[in-house]
Amino acid sequence: MRQLTEEETRTLFEKLANYVGRGLNELIAPPSGSEDPNERYVFRMHQMRVYHVKLGLVGLATSIPRDNLLSLGTCVGKFTKTGKFRIQITALDLLAPHARYKVHIKPNGTQPFLYGGNVLKAHVGRWSEDCPEHAGVVVVDMNDTPLGFGVTARSSAESRKLDPTAICVFSQSDIGNYLRDEDTLFTT
Amino acid sequence: MAPTKPSVKGKSSSSKGDASKGKPLSSGTKISKKNVKRPPPQEMKSKARTEKSQLKKTKKRVYTEEELGLPKLNAITPVGVVKPKGKKKGKTFVDDAEGMMTILAMVNAEKEGQIESKMMKARQLEEIREAKRKEAEARMAQKKSKLDDVKQSIRQNKKHKGDAGASKADAPSGGSSKSKGKKKSVSFA
Numbered sequence: 001m002r003q004l005t006e007e008e009t010r011t012l013f014e015k016l017a018n019y020v021g022r023g024l025n026e027l028i029a030p031p032s033g034s035e036d037p038n039e040r041y042v043f044r045m046h047q048m049r050v051y052h053v054k055l056g057l058v059g060l061a062t063s064i065p066r067d068n069l070l071s072l073g074t075c076v077g078k079f080t081k082t083g084k085f086r087i088q089i090t091a092l093d094l095l096a097p098h099a100r101y102k103v104h105i106k107p108n109g110t111q112p113f114l115y116g117g118n119v120l121k122a123h124v125g126r127w128s129e130d131c132p133e134h135a136g137v138v139v140v141d142m143n144d145t146p147l148g149f150g151v152t153a154r155s156s157a158e159s160r161k162l163d164p165t166a167i168c169v170f171s172q173s174d175i176g177n178y179l180r181d182e183d184t185l186f187t188t
Numbered sequence: 189m190a191p192t193k194p195s196v197k198g199k200s201s202s203s204k205g206d207a208s209k210g211k212p213l214s215s216g217t218k219i220s221k222k223n224v225k226r227p228p229p230q231e232m233k234s235k236a237r238t239e240k241s242q243l244k245k246t247k248k249r250v251y252t253e254e255e256l257g258l259p260k261l262n263a264i265t266p267v268g269v270v271k272p273k274g275k276k277k278g279k280t281f282v283d284d285a286e287g288m289m290t291i292l293a294m295v296n297a298e299k300e301g302q303i304e305s306k307m308m309k310a311r312q313l314e315e316i317r318e319a320k321r322k323e324a325e326a327r328m329a330q331k332k333s334k335l336d337d338v339k340q341s342i343r344q345n346k347k348h349k350g351d352a353g354a355s356k357a358d359a360p361s362g363g364s365s366k367s368k369g370k371k372k373s374v375s376f377a
Contacts, residue, residue: 004282009288028285028288130307
């Protein structure tokens with residue numbers, strides 16, 4: 001396990017900034033009220049995967065041999081061999097509370113989305129205002145339960161004119177991935 | 189083999205003889221001869237040193253690849269794997285909160301700018317589309333009103349003609365109805 005380099009940090013933040021707005025500060029800022037540096041959250045890389053971990057836990061994890069350590073903290077995603085960053089569904093817990101844009105989908109649209117399908121206009125219940133094209137959005141159901149994340153196909157203004165079967169959000173990852181990618185989600 | 193051996197012996201004996209000759213000379217006149225002889229060997233020594241050191245310096249100099257001007261394909265290191273000299277090996281990690289925050293701030297500002305520009309573009313396009321739509325609507329309304337006017341005028345013309353023609357046409361129509369009635373009566377009768 002190691003710290004991220006400057007370039008890796010930049011790549012990671014650029015990816016996260018697609019989905020998270022100003023709230024990204026809160027992912028690395030020390031929790032308010034605590035002076036203990038061990039309470040601070042940091043990003044650590046282990047076997048090409050990036051984890052969001054409490055600093056105190058990182059110290060404890062040093063007692064475990066590298067080969068035996070499978071995962072710790074919250075896995076955000078992994079770096080490809082070409083240096084790009086792939087965000088995983090496990091990062092949803094980090095993204096959802098600080099999401100820049102949200103798309104609420106109706107109950108009849110949740111199942112198609114959780115099976116890996118894109119979000120159609122007919123399934124959209126509510127939609128963040130002033131959302132541009134190709135922006136990262138967090139998909140939630142009508143009760144505000146996060147279901148996954150994706151990229152908008154059209155801006156919110158344009159999508160009003162679309163027909164009901166047109167695609168509004170391209171799915172990137174959904175909580176169905178926990179089952180579908182069970183074998184490869186935590187192992188290389 | 190035979191002729192070489194005596195020659196070597198001879199040489200060695202002659203050199204020994206020179207040395208033996210030199211020794212008594214130096215030992216005989218101690219102060220005066222030393223003073224006279226000192227400068228020349230010193231000069232010789234200094235020259236030799238300088239020469240050697242110069243030679244050493246030229247040998248030590250290492251040319252960089254740029255100075256040599258070799259074509260890159262002939263170099264030992266592949267083009268893609270040129271490691272900068274004098275730089276620290278390995279990765280530079282960012283772990284302190286301040287460093288992370290600065291990177292984050294830069295990334296955030298960049299992203300905000302991108303989104304803003306996207307939104308601006310989208311708004312401008314939307315405005316243009318709206319203006320075009322309104323223009324098209326106005327044109328359609330104009331066309332419709334023109335058509336209505338024409339229709340109205342035609343109708344009015346017809347009415348006028350109909351009023352004028354109705355008085356003329358009444359008489360023949362009445363006559364025809366009478367004749368028809370007569371015909372019917374005839375047929376029934």
